[in-house]
Amino acid sequence: MKQNVLIVDDEESIVTLLKYNIEQAGFESDVAYTGADALSKAEVTKFDMIVLDVMLPEMDGMEVCKRLRQKQIHTPILMLTAKDEEFDKVLGLELGADDYLTKPFSPREVVARIKAILRRIDRDPEDTHDTKLTIADLEIYPEQYEASIKQIPLTFTPKEFELLWYLAKNKGRVLSRDLLLQKVWNYDFAGDTRIVDVHISHLREKIEPDTKKPVYIKTIRGLGYKMEEPK
Known part of the structure; x- marks a missing residue:
């Protein structure tokens, strides 16, 4: 069709x-x-x-x-x-x-x-071989474009989900804004890195217990962002 x-x-x-x-x-x-x-x-x-x-x-x-x-x-x-x-x-x-x-x-x-x-x-088949990715209370289902926290379903735009999935796949790795623009948006936004910040803010509103003290998505000053396992 x-x-x-x-x-x-x-x-x-x-x-x-x-x-x-x-x-x-x-x-x-x-x-x-x-x-x-x-x-x-x-x-x-x-x-x-x-x-x-x-x-x-x-x-x-x-x-x-x-x-x-x-x-x-x-x-x-x-x-x-x-x-x-x-x-x-x-x-x-x-x-x-x-x-x-x-x-x-x-x-x-x-x-x-x-x-x-x-x-x-x-999504390419190689990106969907994982049926679920779990980080503490956060569960992500890439094939369904769905996620939940403490088994409560979350709602994302397609772009928010893609960013969440990329961060989660690279848990523990510091990802620069430029890299996220390239990998998630798939082309050069000519330095509009605020776009990444906007989407990170949206993700934090949905998954963080306290957006002022994020435990999942950490800001690495001067470098970018990193997904972590909450301690």
Whole structure:
């Protein structure tokens, strides 16, 4: 079955261009021209990916992303923004987007990003041979993209889970922000290491008993982060 992509943009020419290239790459697609329409479609249809413009009528892309995550809809989101400000990028990722592209972009780049995100979610067989990884009260199930702490299920965005899994697989190893960008995001974010900090903060809110005194994910000053077994 073909994977289905929801394209959300209020510019018909951009929607037409993206729809053609996404379908040529082997995906099915649906479209929405407003934030409200995108939200209603995503609530009733299980899409594999949402390509979401930030500047939309009725409800902007940031709000759509926020509301989807509040409703526990964790479909991967690739945000499109005409702004090249770090604040916008980080805010989008804070709200639960998985990736972003700044306009103008090439349709081929959009397709490449979609494929990269879906590959990470599908995961290579060599990455899924472990059915469970346990660190103290934290249990991680890579094949199901699920985790629990003290047997209480946790909810993550795809990107948060990938970061958690990579940290856990490398327990005890200090991982730099640049390395995490490369391994988890799969390409160079040109020094936007605050993106890593944002996602680490989200993980700590979900797994740490006290975010001010983390016992699972430690900050190694000047170097990066390390997953540890709580003492």
